[in-house]
Amino acid sequence: MVLADLGRKITSALRSLSNATIINEEVLNAMLKEVCAALLEADVNIKLVKQLRENVKSAIDLEEMASGLNKRRMIQHAVFKELVKLVDPGVKAWTPTKGKNNVIMFVGLQGSGKTTTCSKLAYYYQRKGWKTCLICADTFRAGAFDQLKQNATKARIPFYGSYTEMDPVVIASEGVEKFKGENFEIIIVDTSGRHKQEDSLFEEMLQVSNAVQPDNIVYVMDASIGQACESQAKAFKDKVDVASVIVTKLDGHAKGGGALSAVAATRSPIIFIGTGEHIDDFEPFKTQPFIRMGDIEGLIDRVNELKLDDNEELIDKLKHGQFTLRDMYEQFQNIMKMGPFGQIMGMIPGFGTDFMSKGNEQESMSRLKKLMTIMDSMNDQELDSKDGAKLFSKQPNRIQRVARGSGVATRDVQELLTQYTKFAQMVKKMGGIKGLFKGGDMSKNVNPSQMAKLNQQMAKMMDPRVLHHMGGMAGLQSMMRQFQQGAAGNMKGMMGFNNM
Ligand code: GDP
Ligand code: MG
Numbered sequence: 001m002v003l004a005d006l007g008r009k010i011t012s013a014l015r016s017l018s019n020a021t022i023i024n025e026e027v028l029n030a031m032l033k034e035v036c037a038a039l040l041e042a043d044v045n046i047k048l049v050k051q052l053r054e055n056v057k058s059a060i061d062l063e064e065m066a067s068g069l070n071k072r073r074m075i076q077h078a079v080f081k082e083l084v085k086l087v088d089p090g091v092k093a094w095t096p097t098k099g100k101n102n103v104i105m106f107v108g109l110q111g112s113g114k115t116t117t118c119s120k121l122a123y124y125y126q127r128k129g130w131k132t133c134l135i136c137a138d139t140f141r142a143g144a145f146d147q148l149k150q151n152a153t154k155a156r157i158p159f160y161g162s163y164t165e166m167d168p169v170v171i172a173s174e175g176v177e178k179f180k181g182e183n184f185e186i187i188i189v190d191t192s193g194r195h196k197q198e199d200s201l202f203e204e205m206l207q208v209s210n211a212v213q214p215d216n217i218v219y220v221m222d223a224s225i226g227q228a229c230e231s232q233a234k235a236f237k238d239k240v241d242v243a244s245v246i247v248t249k250l251d252g253h254a255k256g257g258g259a260l261s262a263v264a265a266t267r268s269p270i271i272f273i274g275t276g277e278h279i280d281d282f283e284p285f286k287t288q289p290f291i292r293m294g295d296i297e298g299l300i301d302r303v304n305e306l307k308l309d310d311n312e313e314l315i316d317k318l319k320h321g322q323f324t325l326r327d328m329y330e331q332f333q334n335i336m337k338m339g340p341f342g343q344i345m346g347m348i349p350g351f352g353t354d355f356m357s358k359g360n361e362q363e364s365m366s367r368l369k370k371l372m373t374i375m376d377s378m379n380d381q382e383l384d385s386k387d388g389a390k391l392f393s394k395q396p397n398r399i400q401r402v403a404r405g406s407g408v409a410t411r412d413v414q415e416l417l418t419q420y421t422k423f424a425q426m427v428k429k430m431g432g433i434k435g436l437f438k439g440g441d442m443s444k445n446v447n448p449s450q451m452a453k454l455n456q457q458m459a460k461m462m463d464p465r466v467l468h469h470m471g472g473m474a475g476l477q478s479m480m481r482q483f484q485q486g487a488a489g490n491m492k493g494m495m496g497f498n499n500m
Contacts, residue, residue: 006257009038014079017072025062028075032056035079042257043226044086048264052082086260093269094216094243096130101180103187103212107205107236108220110141110193113248117220117274118190119151120282121246124272125186126157132186135175136161137168137208140192148190155279158184168192168204169211176212189214202239209240218244218271221262223254230258233265242266248274251281321428326383328420329375332368370408374416377405389417389424 013034020027032053039049059078065071096102104121106114118134126132134152136159138144145161152159160175172189179187191208194201209217219242221229236242245266247259250273263270270285375383382398385391392398392413399417403410 006038006042009041010035010079010083013038014076017075023062023071023075028057028060028062031075032079039257041255043255044257045227045230045261045264048086048261052086055082055085087263087270089263089267089269091267091269093271096125096186096215098130098185100185101183101187102185102216103176103189103214104216104218105189105191105209105212105214106218106220107191107240107242108193109222109232110195112193112220112222113246113274114138114193114220115144115147115151115190116277117218117246117248117272117282118148118188119155119157120274120279121218121272122152122157122186122188123155123279124282126155130185131183133158133160133179133184133188135159135172135179135187135189137172137175137189138192139166139168139171140194140204144190144192151279169207172208173211202235205240216244217242218246219262219266219268220246220248221259223247223250223256223259224252226255226258227261228258230261230265233262237266237268242268244268244271246270246272246274247285251275322386323424323428324384324386325375325378325388325420328423329372329383332372332375370412371416371419374402374406374408374413377402387424389421392417 013031016031016034017023017027036049036053039052040046056075056078059081060075062071065074096104106118108114115136115138122132122134134148134157136145136148138148139162145163148161149159151157158179160171160178162171165171168191172191176187176189189208189212191205192201217240219233219236221233225232233242233245245262245268247256247262247270250256250259259270262268273283273285275281275283378388382388382391382402399410399413403413406413
């Protein structure tokens with residue numbers, strides 16, 4: 001999906017501001033050109049791109065702006081705001097009400113992924129504990145009922161349909177009535193499509209809609225249709241009251257950017273995206289993965305979104321200055337979940353220079369994977385030891401065994417252990433400071449000399465460029481404070497995510 005790339009390109013464009021010594025018209029234009037090129041490459045509608053450019057330009061008055069960092073921030077903010085507009089129609093997404101019948105009707109062209117997506121959505125809600133069912137009101141496509149039946153059966157979702165009734169309005173009404181009577185909370189109505197936007201389709205859609213009075217009409221759109229999205233989405237919106245969009249097939253070759261015009265065309269938010277044929281290839285759409293990913297703030301959100309499993313346990317260990325190889329492994333897993341971001345890699349103490357100088361994110365990820373593969377060959381004793389590195393240095397044959405098991409050189413295993421030792425040392429230092437993890441303002445819990453020592457330690461661990469990026473020692477200090485106050489304990493603070 002090229003959209004993932006988009007975030008990276010936009011970040012890089014925005015970074016160009018930070019690298020420029022002075023910010024003038026020329027620098028601004030060059031940056032905007034880069035942003036727009038990235039958007040167009042991702043297939044975002046040209047009209048939207050033009051609009052974005054104009055809006056940013058008119059929001060910025062270089063003459064009037066204060067100089068320096070502030071100027072950069074304000075420009076970056078303006079760009080970011082416009083990017084968010086691309087995916088955010090400014091209306092709140094519809095959400096179902098617990099304990100009530102929520103009727104959701106799906107519309108879209110044939111092959112866009114309606115039936116598949118109906119099942120995905122039903123499955124999604126069912127897993128969250130909603131009483132969920134499916135209705136097949138597609139009598140146009142041969143085998144439509146069988147397809148839905150099969151999906152529903154597999155996922156154990158109650159369903160309704162008919163092999164003999166040819167009127168979709170009758171089936172939809174009967175089904176909705178039946179399930180309402182049985183107090184179903186999520187009632188999903190699948191409808192038929194046509195290959196193109198035909199009057200007969202729209203007529204049928206309207207009739208079904210009038211009959212079942214849906215609480216939410218979901219327009220399903222195949223991402224691969226690219227620029228055709230806009231007119232298609234408009235056509236549907238003109239007929240029925242589309243309130244949400246689901247974009248499918250984002251796992252394929254689609255660049256994805258075209259799909260964003262559906263947001264503007266329908267003035268409806270994208271609520272989910274489909275990323276494969278399986279029932280759980282489905283995720284709530286957050287603006288982050290599309291656009292905010294490219295923004296520094298977005299990275300923080302993304303980190304915050306991650307459910308750091310066993311967080312409590314980790315905090316407790318950190319309090320006692322403990323950090324095992326398994327803890328490191330789990331932190332790497334979290335990073336992998338966030339996707340390939342050079343910036344994030346660069347933030348990890350000690351990894352910075354390595355990853356940044358290589359510059360290639362894919363390489364960074366494969367490197368991380370390699371480290372995890374190495375750790376996969378470690379046994380529980382090694383992973384859970386309070387001082388894993390010591391275990392290896394005492395019994396070097398462990399290193400050989402792990403190297404053999406993971407197909408790497410012993411030097412690679414040693415490097416990993418060095419990295420781990422650096423991490424663990426820092427944790428030890430932090431854990432050793434009484435009250436550090438007590439909550440509240442760290443500066444109250446920790447005396448200035450301890451604080452200074454801690455900062456020095458942190459600074460030593462970090463790539464100088466990363467430190468610089470974080471605003472030097474002052475930035476580091478404020479990061480430490482945030483680490484303490486906010487999501488205290490999870491590694492993101494330590495890794496410097498809080499202040500990116
Ligand atoms: P409908 O005609 O709108 O009901 O579309 P279907 O649900 O029958 O889907 C059409 C085809 O697209 C099927 O082969 C699905 O497996 C496939 N499909 C649906 N959603 C996705 C998706 O997110 N990714 C991929 N790769 N295929 C999908
Ligand atoms: Mg279908």
